[in-house]
Amino acid sequence: MRKNLNVIAAYSIMMGLIILVGIFQSWNIALSIFNLCLISAVMTMGANIQWGYAGLINFGIMGFTALGGLAAVLISVNPVQEAWSAGGANILLSIFLIIGIILAVRFVLKRYQKSKIRNYIIVAIIISGIIIIRLVSEPGIEAIEEVNPARTGFLGGLGLPIIFSWIVGAFFAGGLAFVIGKVALGLRADYLAIATLLISEIVIAIIKHEDWLTRGVKNVIGLKRPAPYEVNLQETEWFINIVEKFNSGKLALISDLSERQAALNQFVIEGSSVFVKLCYSGLFLVVVIILLILTQKALYSPWGRMMRAIRDNEEAANAMGKNVVKQHLLIFVLGSAIVGIAGAMLVTQDGLFTPGSYRPLRYTFLIWVMVIVGGSGNNFGAILGGFVVWFLWIEAAPIGLYLVNLTTAGLEDTHFLKVHLIESVPYFRFLMMGIGLLLIMRYRPKGILPEKIEIK
Amino acid sequence: MDFLNAFILLLNYIFVPALAYGSQLAIGAIFVTLIYGILRFANFATGDMMSFGTMVAILFTWYFQSLGLSLGFLPTALLAIPFAILFMSLYMLIIDKFVFKYYRLNKSPPVQLAMVSIGVMFVTQAVVRIIIGPSDRRFFDGEKFLIKANEFKVMTGLNEGLAIKSTQVITIVVTIILVSALFWFLNKTKTGKSMRAYSDNEDLALLSGIDPKKIVMITWMIAAILATIGGVLYGLDKSFKPFTYFNNMLPIFAAAIVGGIGNPFGAFLGGYVIAFSEILLTYAYKKFFMYVLPESMEPDGLIQLLSTDYKFAVSFSILVIVLLYRPSGIFKGKIL
Numbered sequence: 168m169r170k171n172l173n174v175i176a177a178y179s180i181m182m183g184l185i186i187l188v189g190i191f192q193s194w195n196i197a198l199s200i201f202n203l204c205l206i207s208a209v210m211t212m213g214a215n216i217q218w219g220y221a222g223l224i225n226f227g228i229m230g231f232t233a234l235g236g237l238a239a240v241l242i243s244v245n246p247v248q249e250a251w252s253a254g255g256a257n258i259l260l261s262i263f264l265i266i267g268i269i270l271a272v273r274f275v276l277k278r279y280q281k282s283k284i285r286n287y288i289i290v291a292i293i294i295s296g297i298i299i300i301r302l303v304s305e306p307g308i309e310a311i312e313e314v315n316p317a318r319t320g321f322l323g324g325l326g327l328p329i330i331f332s333w334i335v336g337a338f339f340a341g342g343l344a345f346v347i348g349k350v351a352l353g354l355r356a357d358y359l360a361i362a363t364l365l366i367s368e369i370v371i372a373i374i375k376h377e378d379w380l381t382r383g384v385k386n387v388i389g390l391k392r393p394a395p396y397e398v399n400l401q402e403t404e405w406f407i408n409i410v411e412k413f414n415s416g417k418l419a420l421i422s423d424l425s426e427r428q429a430a431l432n433q434f435v436i437e438g439s440s441v442f443v444k445l446c447y448s449g450l451f452l453v454v455v456i457i458l459l460i461l462t463q464k465a466l467y468s469p470w471g472r473m474m475r476a477i478r479d480n481e482e483a484a485n486a487m488g489k490n491v492v493k494q495h496l497l498i499f500v501l502g503s504a505i506v507g508i509a510g511a512m513l514v515t516q517d518g519l520f521t522p523g524s525y526r527p528l529r530y531t532f533l534i535w536v537m538v539i540v541g542g543s544g545n546n547f548g549a550i551l552g553g554f555v556v557w558f559l560w561i562e563a564a565p566i567g568l569y570l571v572n573l574t575t576a577g578l579e580d581t582h583f584l585k586v587h588l589i590e591s592v593p594y595f596r597f598l599m600m601g602i603g604l605l606l607i608m609r610y611r612p613k614g615i616l617p618e619k620i621e622i623k
Numbered sequence: 624m625d626f627l628n629a630f631i632l633l634l635n636y637i638f639v640p641a642l643a644y645g646s647q648l649a650i651g652a653i654f655v656t657l658i659y660g661i662l663r664f665a666n667f668a669t670g671d672m673m674s675f676g677t678m679v680a681i682l683f684t685w686y687f688q689s690l691g692l693s694l695g696f697l698p699t700a701l702l703a704i705p706f707a708i709l710f711m712s713l714y715m716l717i718i719d720k721f722v723f724k725y726y727r728l729n730k731s732p733p734v735q736l737a738m739v740s741i742g743v744m745f746v747t748q749a750v751v752r753i754i755i756g757p758s759d760r761r762f763f764d765g766e767k768f769l770i771k772a773n774e775f776k777v778m779t780g781l782n783e784g785l786a787i788k789s790t791q792v793i794t795i796v797v798t799i800i801l802v803s804a805l806f807w808f809l810n811k812t813k814t815g816k817s818m819r820a821y822s823d824n825e826d827l828a829l830l831s832g833i834d835p836k837k838i839v840m841i842t843w844m845i846a847a848i849l850a851t852i853g854g855v856l857y858g859l860d861k862s863f864k865p866f867t868y869f870n871n872m873l874p875i876f877a878a879a880i881v882g883g884i885g886n887p888f889g890a891f892l893g894g895y896v897i898a899f900s901e902i903l904l905t906y907a908y909k910k911f912f913m914y915v916l917p918e919s920m921e922p923d924g925l926i927q928l929l930s931t932d933y934k935f936a937v938s939f940s941i942l943v944i945v946l947l948y949r950p951s952g953i954f955k956g957k958i959l
Contacts (some may be wrong), residue, residue: 224734350947356734357665361876362946365939368873376932528748528869532667532741539738594752601745605722608739 198444205451207553213505219544221498222478224360229530230367235336235510242332244324257307268296311379340507348499387520394446400439410438542614567595629914631783641902643791646798649894650853651875660822660885664736668744670872676851680707696766711847790860877942883952
């Protein structure tokens with residue numbers, strides 16, 4: 168108990184802050200901050216596994232998040248039958264062709280010795296394959312995108328409950344991570360960072376522009392929900408009763424019957440959105456707790472010890488007979504899969520998939536700030552980092568406004584400097600993140616909750 | 624068949640724009656590569672440092688315009704560049720003093736410095752957005768075209784027009800001057816040579832009495848020159864928007880690595896490799912083949928290898944391929 172005091176203290180302060188937001192702003196805002204904190208926590212756990220456990224830099228978090236989001240779309244949206252009949256055959260054929268090309272390249276790689284001719288053969292196979300695929304897929308894609316472009320224009324998904332996508336998202340992201348890992352993990356740390364950053368941009372470009380699969384920048388809206396809809400809740404008997412019970416004190420003060428009814432309606436509307444957010448919080452909490460248990464178990468297992476050994480001294484670990492390349496690949500896939508889960512959760516919560524919104528600043532660099540600030544190598548630290556940084560990211564604007572008002576109190580309201588500063592309040596969050604990161608890196612380089620390994 | 628028209632077509636839509644864009648990337652790539660070679664970290668604040676320099680230049684441009692100063696047919700921004708460079712050097716040196724110096728003296732691993740540069744990226748981005756705002760700004764004035772498409776058609780009697788924007792010419796001329804001055808400095812002067820020595824082998828350089836403080840300071844000042852000029856040229860040619868500048872960091876990194884990171888000449892050529900492949904692979908060649916092939920063989924489609932949406936993806940794919948087969952870049956990197 169004693170040695171965990173700082174963890175408990177840090178988490179209580181964080182929860183206290185969120186509760187304060189609930190009391191002073193509104194419970195709705197507090198809960199939406201809390202939910203996104205949980206999603207950020209999942210992302211940071213993924214990044215922390217890679218960076219904290221194994222020392223791998225992954226600046227491609229944005230790409231894995233987007234793939235998780237794509238999984239949510241492909242699982243939950245109902246299939247568009249017309250599109251399938253219009254161009255499904257071509258698409259399926261192209262997929263088989265891609266598999267064929269990969270098999271052919273593998274065959275050539277296995278069968279022939281390393282030589283220039285082999286390289287030329289591989290290049291020839293790939294180029295001719297791409298040309299054939301374009302010829303096959305083009306008419307199919309055009310046909311699919313012409314099916315009711317305003318509402319569908321894509322193949323749709325499988326029509327399953329969206330919860331499944333959390334697992335599928337993990338597989339998508341893990342699969343991509345496997346490919347990237349095979350290609351790029353041999354690179355030095357900073358090269359790996361740049362390579363993953365650029366690869367994630369390629370992923371986003373594909374998601375943005377392959378309309379037949381993702382609807383691209385036209386966005387997919389109105390995804391299914393694992394939680395009830397507010398409108399339905401507002402009409403159910405038991406929910407209204409609960410709200411009435413909760414607010415009985417306030418309602419009793421109002422004597423007029425019709426006024427009381429109006430007040431009750433207001434409470435029901437507010438309560439319904441709070442209730443829906445609570446449902447999400449519950450689901451997300453389950454994910455976070457399961458992941459936390461698994462990652463903690465892994466950290467203290469022989470496997471975790473081996474990972475730390477590899478991180479701290481690759482050559483020594485290699486000399487001890489540990490397969491560094493394989494373990495790096497494994498941990499890269501695992502961490503990315505966790506990020507994929509977070510991506511699917513994010514889309515589930517928003518109920519919409521907007522490929523245009525994936526930007527490296529928000530989905531890669533901010534997550535890295537969270538990991539560094541929270542404490543890399545420590546799961547509790549990583550989660551805390553997700554909470555603290557997201558809380559500041561959202562609350563930076565009000566805090567900035569307060570500071571601007573405080574420092575320019577002497578100026579008139581119409582003074583150009585004050586007007587300009589108040590207009591640019593949203594950008595104070597960048598300033599806060601940057602200065603926060605720099606201060607933490609300088610004075611507490613291991614993060615708020617540093618890594619602490621005890622052998623149990 | 625009409626080869627002359629086809630040639631002008633390619634010149635107009637591929638060669639001239641790619642040359643200008645490539646020069647802008649090349650300057651950025653040399654900036655990245657210098658920082659990497661001498662200060663030994665990947666600078667993720669590249670794009671934002673360029674946008675900071677451009678912002679200062681824009682503020683000076685506005686000031687000069689309000690004074691009524693101008694360069695005639697040249698943009699006023701050229702006049703503002705020296706002042707912007709001064710400010711930018713100051714900014715770079717302040718950042719170095721308060722942020723990077725500590726890690727350099729502690730001999731922190733490059734990864735940590737890269738992380739720190741992310742912090743600098745956030746701060747610079749905030750400063751730029753707070754001062755000038757996130758919106759699109761054009762600060763170009765003066766003559767827009769050197770040769771207009773219509774004039775060219777009348778002049779030569781060809782079907783295809785050739786339009787050359789003055790910003791493109793300015794970009795190319797300034798790049799040539801800047802890069803040759805830089806290479807002269809690195810190869811012929813004593814300071815430049817000691818910079819190369821420091822980059823090649825730090826311990827040996829220190830042993831032979833090279834002052835690391837001076838090297839670092841000069842590196843930051845050259846970086847300031849490159850960042851400001853590169854940023855202003857890009858802003859003149861297209862427009863200034865902080866977010867675009869941040870995104871430009873990615874092709875710039877690609878150019879630096881493709882050329883061999885740490886090698887300024889490689890970075891210079893890498894910029895053009897990236898720019899030309901981006902434009903060559905995403906251009907629709909239909910019209911070109913209409914001129915070159917006989918009428919019976921005219922193509923139906925656009926003859927476009929990749930849609931323009933994948934412009935960025937092209938450069939990144941090149942980078943990935945280069946990293947796989949020649950991790951040290953086309954020109955061997957890590958020697959200045």
